[in-house]
Amino acid sequence: MDGVELEILWSNLIGIVTERAKALQRIAFSPIVREAGDLACALFDQRGRMVAQANTGTPGHINSLAFAGGHLVKEFAGRCEPGDVLITNDPWLSAGHFFDITILTPIFNGDRLIAYIGSTIHHTDIGGYGIGAGARDVHEEGLWIPPLKLYERGVANPVLSAMIRRNVRTPDAVFGDLSAQVSSGRAAAEHLIALCERQGVEDIEGLSDEIIARSEEATRAAIRKLKPGTYHGESNFDVPGGEIITLKTAVTVDAEAGGILVDFEGSSKQTSTGINVVLNYTHAYSTFAIRSCLNPDLPNNYGSLAPIEIRAPKGSIINCEYPAPVNARHVVGMYVPMPILKALHQVIPNQVLAEGSGAVWTIQIQGKNEAGQPFTSSMFNYSGGMGARAEKPGPSATCYPTGVAAVPIEILEASMPIVFDKKELRRGSGGDGRVRGGDGQSIGFHMRTQEPWLLNAVPSRLQEGPDGIGGGSAGAAGKFLVNGQSVSEARKLTMQPEDRVLLETPGGGGFGPPG
Incomplete structure (x- = not known):
């Protein structure tokens, strides 16, 4: 395909998915989507291959959406009709926990299926335990939606809608977010159909083949520049309840074939708390870590992901098996890049960064306001320091690898009875x-309530801070204090109206020996 023509068409595809992602972010009900950008949007071809992703979103959602879209296309092959909308939040088929719901819209031009547009967003509420790690198995964690049709021939599925509405605490917010996903998908379909008609093509299959082939070859070419061999990395960190988790990697560079294998053999076994990670999510953050070190300007799609193979033992904490609880899977999942970066430091030392604080500290609050009305807070996240880079300091209060923003405290104070006493850098x-x-x-806060309230908090690295690299020093460990007393619990906490909470997130590791 002519290079100029390809660049024009590629820019059009990126424009379609990015515009839809930003529209979805603007119209979503959940502050975690609207303010923090906890979402993904991508375009798929008829074969379920991710062709283009929006230039906004989180790696855990985007690369997991690549798997979820492929699963849904395979599940409903030959059974889609105009007006259908597909849905699932199956942790093992999509993004790893029930809160992340994937919507996939088949795009029809007349009666011809030409592509799919998909989105994954974090929903405020999915019933069950909540965002914390205290559930004992996955069935305690909320509503499980298997691959189903949310809409059939343009009509909402009444049985599924009734099931969702009855199983969540805030149905209006949930259906508001689902409607935002559906409407953004329909708008994207209109834009893609218009593009095909302008170009005089029936579908995007030829364009998809060209984009995917070029993306794969460009990624393999970048890998071929690396020194072949197997390189090892290890990361250790504590999680809620004080348990120490170990992630080990063996990163094998096959320079001749232009491929990389990441093997997590030797990592911790799956645990009884909800911090277990499904392989999709492990794959998502593993591939992100490698690609960001190779060439972050390469497109992210089926082709660029193909040269990177991820293996993890079944039953390990980063390839957990049913019925392991998974609702706080980000607590471990966001550490997945750390041992990979340590391994790659032996190959491309100036293209990696030191360990950062790891997972964002996630807080969810439930209770009744002063008027006696129940509320469930949107999840809000707080980041520690990012690890130092070879030539630049690590950004403060910035989480690698997720990239999700914190919901502004003004938004949180307006949406629930919370008062922030402080929010400042930990110099x-x-x-x-x-x-x-x-x-x-x-970050310090207390609640304006007359009754006890519930706190789900999943901090990590309370015992030891993130490692430095190349002779750099470790960052400071975090602190989670209630009324001045240190707390590390996987379970949901019952709090009193006068209680005050203080979060002190970890600092990032240093790079190189001090001068």
Whole structure:
């Protein structure tokens, strides 16, 4: 295909999915989507291959959406009709926990199926336990939606709608977000059909083949520049309840074939708390770590992901088996890049970064306001410091690898009876080195309630801070305090109206020996 023509068409595809992702973000009900950007949007061809992704979103959602879209296309092959909309939140088929619901819209031009548009967003409420790690198995964690049709021939499925509405605490917000996903998908379909008609083509299959083939070859070419061999990395960190998790990687570079294998053999076994990770989510953050070190400007699609193979033992904490609880899977999943970066430091030392604070600290609150009305907060996230880079300090209060923003405290105070006492950088918490790690932050709050309230909190790295790299020092460990007392619990906490909470997130590791 002519290079100029390909660039024009590629830009059109990126424009379609990015415009739809931003529209979805604007019209979503959930602040975690609207304010923090916890979403993904991507275009798929008829074979269920991710062709183009929006330039906004989180790696855990985007690369998991690549799997979810493929599963839904396979499940409903030959059974889709104009007006259908597909749905699932199956953790093992999509993004790893019930809160992330994937919507896939088949795009028809007349009676001809030409492509699919998909989105995954974090919903505020899915019933069950909530975002914390305290559930004992996956069935306690909320409503499980297998691959189904949310809409059939343009009409909402009444049975599925009734099931969802009856099983969540805030049905209006949930259906508001589902409607945002559906409407953004329909608008994207109209734009893609218009593009095909302008170009005089029936579908995007030829364009998809060209984009995917070029993306794969460009990724393999980048890998061929690396020194072949097997390189090892290991990361250890504590999680709610004090358990120490170990992630081990063996990263094998096959320079001749232009491929990379990441093997997590030797990592911790799956656990009884809800921090277990499905392989899709492990794959998502593993491939993100590798691709961001190789060439972050390469397109992210089926082709560019193909040269990277991820293996993890079944029953391990990063390839858990049913019925393991998974609702707080990000607590471990966001550490997946850390041992990979340590391994790649042996190959491309100036293209990696030191360990960062790891997972965002996730907080969810439930209770009744002063008028006695029940509320469930949108999840809000707080990041620690990012690890230092070879030539630049680690950004403060910035989470690698998720990239999700924190919901502004003004939004949170307007949506529930919470008062923030402080929110400031934790100066000096970044690790020392030739280049310093980023600082964490301190966040204090209390609730305006007359009755006890429930707190789901999943902090990590309370015992030891993130490692430095290449001789850099570790960042400071985090602190989670209730009324001045240290707390580390996987279970949901019952709080009193006068209780005050203080979060001090970890600092990032330093890079290189101090000068």
